[in-house]
Amino acid sequence: MNCELCGKVMDRYHEVIIDGVTMKVCHDCAKYGKEVTRKPLTVQREQTPHPLQPRNFVHVSPPPPPRRRTSDDVDDADEPIVDFGKVIKKRREEMGLSQEELANKLQEKKNVVAKIEREEIKPDKQTARKIEKVMGVRILEKVQ
Template sequence: MNCEMCGVSSDKLIKVKISGAILNVCPQCAKFGEPVEEKKLNKISENVTIKFPEKKINVVTYKKPFKKPVTTKKPVHRENVEELDVVEDYADLIKAKREEMNMTQDELAKKIFERKNVLSNIERGELLPDIATARKLEKVLNIKLLEKNE
């Protein structure tokens, strides 16, 4: 038979416990572990019983919440709707007022909840602000950007 640790063929192998494992090793490798008696192994294997705790499974019932029926909004026909346009020199007005208030583009963008790139494009005149953004700018900068369309 061969030693399970070094692989040397030997007629006399000894059962040794090394790092928690029981191995058949030659007398030279036996010094690395504790010798295990054959009777002790049988005694341990006879006395070991494995018990699994009984698991109680909790059944949870799920009730779907009551859904309100979906209603769609009917389009409202307004005859006297104000149509608004952004003034022509909006870019210069916004930039001048922002600089007058000693604000950076980042600060103003955060106040109106827009990205800095959007604000810089608006200030350069490359992007026309929508009505909602123009209203936010009017409120923060205290300027007039929207006018009635005639």
């Protein structure tokens, strides 16, 4: 075996820690590190529980019941009216609000409000209901 520090061939080695690294070195190089002392390993037996002691069990709860569909999930019959963008823009101007002010009241982005007014996008049900509540106009109608 060779010394890991100087490379000298050795019969017996010393296990030392040099700069935080454990190395197998010769007797001459052992002075540069701290000798590693090995503790004898002891095997611990697992203790078997006493027959009269209660055992710990993990309680597994049953899975939750399937989620019921809400009216929003089932009711797909609400659609925006034909000229919803014009109605929203007219009402916004009557209220004296800018697109940015309306967007803040609706908690939406200004770009979303602008696209809805230009009818580039249709508002989803949640946004449409917010518009109806804040502006006091009906933009959703039932479709059979």
